[in-house]
Amino acid sequence: MKKTLLNNYELAVLHRGANEEKEKGVMIHSWPKYETNELLCDYYAWAMEGAKVDYEIVVEALKDLFQWWATYFTCGEETARAIHKEYNDELVRELTARCEAARKKNIEELEEILQIMEDTPNE
Structure with a gap:
């Protein structure tokens, strides 16, 4: 399966968003509490042998979260x-x-x- 990678800017915004979730308790959805971090962990897990991750869903979810966090950091x-x-x-x-x-x-x-x-x- 061809892996779609997020670019460095997207990853930087997502990591910053994960920190915002952890430090300030900002949540996009009511669950899971640390949604961005959990999806980032799943994103990096694809390289691990035997990881049970639907990679395409994870990438699409992270792209949606990236849009939200980019707007959050830019516009509030x-x-x-x-x-x-x-x-x-x-x-x-x-x-x-x-x-x-x-x-x-x-x-x-x-x-x-x-x-x-x-x-x-x-x-």
Whole structure:
């Protein structure tokens, strides 16, 4: 599997964020308490033989955390939280719309199946 590496700047921001979590108790999500540090540990664990880490998920999560920490250090916590909330709200809206479309499609397919069953003579 090809490994996608984070660059030095991303790693520096993430390490600074991990320190902020530890020293000031800043949390992006309500759990885990030291999310950035735990994901960084998983990121470095890929080189260890037998490590049970889904590397692609870890890298994507760290890239998301990098965006949050970069905004936090550049614009402040309030702005970072507002942007994070808007992103999450948009994600929920998009997922809700997709679920609703899938639900409607499933209902239509079930109605078609029921119609076929009603139109098929019993033997």
